[in-house]
Amino acid sequence: MKYYLFASAALFVAGTSSFRLPTDGQLSNGRRASIPAGHPPVHWKPAGPGDVRxxxxxxxxxxxxxxxxxxxxxxxxxHTIRALKLALNIEEELSQYLFQEALTTNPAENATTFSLDDLSRHNILEHDASLSRLDHYFGDNHDFNQEIFDQTRSYWPDPVINVQAAANAREARVKASNATNPTFALSELGLAFGYGETAAYIIILGNKTTGLVDRSWVEYLFENERLPSELGWVRRKDPISFSDLENMLQQVVNATGNSEDTKLDMIKRGDFHTGRRS
Structure with a gap:
C-alpha cells in the first residue's frame, strides 16, 4: 500500500510536537488517550494454546x-474480505488480491484457505530484512523481535513518521540484513513486499494524502499486535483502494536511496509483488 510525499510545509509541521489532524484514521498528537466517544467496543485477546499466528x-x-x-x-x-473491510475499510478488489497472494503459502494442492502460520514459509511472501522479525537464517522468522524493531524505529526521529523516514528505516533493515546474514537474498517478490509493508502501515494508520503517520500508533501495533484505538486511532471513513496501494508504494520506492534494491520498476498493477501477473 502507499503514501504520497508531502510538501515542504507539511514536512515542517510534521516535525513539531503540536502537529495533529482529525482522528479519522489519520493523526493525533501522539498522546495516550482513551477510546474516542462513540467508538465501537474494542475486543482483543492474544493468541492462546492451539492458535497460530x-x-x-x-x-x-x-x-x-x-x-x-x-x-x-x-x-x-x-473471511479476508470481511475482516479487511470491517477493521480497516479496505476495498474488496484489494482484499481479493491479498487473499490470492496469501493462498500461495498453503502447501496443499488446490488450496482454498490459508492459515496464518503458512505465511512463515520462507521466500514465498515472508522475506529477509523484516521490520520486526529475524531473518530465516537466524532461526525464528515468525515471532516479533524487539531488537530488530528497535533498529527499525531508530530511523523515526520525530513523533510523526513521514515517507522519507519510513523509507530510510526499511532501507536500513535491508542493509543490516545483507551485512549479517550469509544467506541474505531478496527476490523481486521480497523487494515488493518490503516496499508494500512500509507503505501499508502509513495508509492504514495514517493519512494517505500527506503520507504522515503517528509514530506511537505504528509502534503500538507492531509491539502489541493490537489496533491503537486506545491512542485515538479509528477506522478511516474513506476506503483504501488498489490505487492507494500503488501510489503510496511508489512513493516509498522514490524515497529510497540509489542502492541496488531500488531497481524495482515493476511496481504497478499487473506485476506488483510477484511478477506473476500480466
Whole structure:
C-alpha cells in the first residue's frame, strides 16, 4: 500500500510536537488517550494454546481482535474480505488480491484457505530484512523481535513518521540484513513486499494524502499486535483502494536511496509483488 510525499510545509509541521489532524484514521498528537466517544467496543485477546499466528503484525492483530478467525486457521476469501473491510475499510478488489497472494503459502494442492502460520514459509511472501522479525537464517522468522524493531524505529526521529523516514528505516533493515546474514537474498517478490509493508502501515494508520503517520500508533501495533484505538486511532471513513496501494508504494520506492534494491520498476498493477501477473 502507499503514501504520497508531502510538501515542504507539511514536512515542517510534521516535525513539531503540536502537529495533529482529525482522528479519522489519520493523526493525533501522539498522546495516550482513551477510546474516542462513540467508538465501537474494542475486543482483543492474544493468541492462546492451539492458535497460530503469522510473521505479519497486521494479520495477527486482526486475528487477536476477532476480525479473522481467532485461531488463525483455515482463513477463507470471505473471511479476508470481511475482516479487511470491517477493521480497516479496505476495498474488496484489494482484499481479493491479498487473499490470492496469501493462498500461495498453503502447501496443499488446490488450496482454498490459508492459515496464518503458512505465511512463515520462507521466500514465498515472508522475506529477509523484516521490520520486526529475524531473518530465516537466524532461526525464528515468525515471532516479533524487539531488537530488530528497535533498529527499525531508530530511523523515526520525530513523533510523526513521514515517507522519507519510513523509507530510510526499511532501507536500513535491508542493509543490516545483507551485512549479517550469509544467506541474505531478496527476490523481486521480497523487494515488493518490503516496499508494500512500509507503505501499508502509513495508509492504514495514517493519512494517505500527506503520507504522515503517528509514530506511537505504528509502534503500538507492531509491539502489541493490537489496533491503537486506545491512542485515538479509528477506522478511516474513506476506503483504501488498489490505487492507494500503488501510489503510496511508489512513493516509498522514490524515497529510497540509489542502492541496488531500488531497481524495482515493476511496481504497478499487473506485476506488483510477484511478477506473476500480466
Amino acid at each position: 503469522a510473521p505479519c503484525p497486521m494479520l495477527n492483530t486482526l486475528a487477536n481482535h476477532g476480525y479473522l478467525p481467532h485461531d488463525g486457521k483455515n482463513i477463507t476469501e470471505e
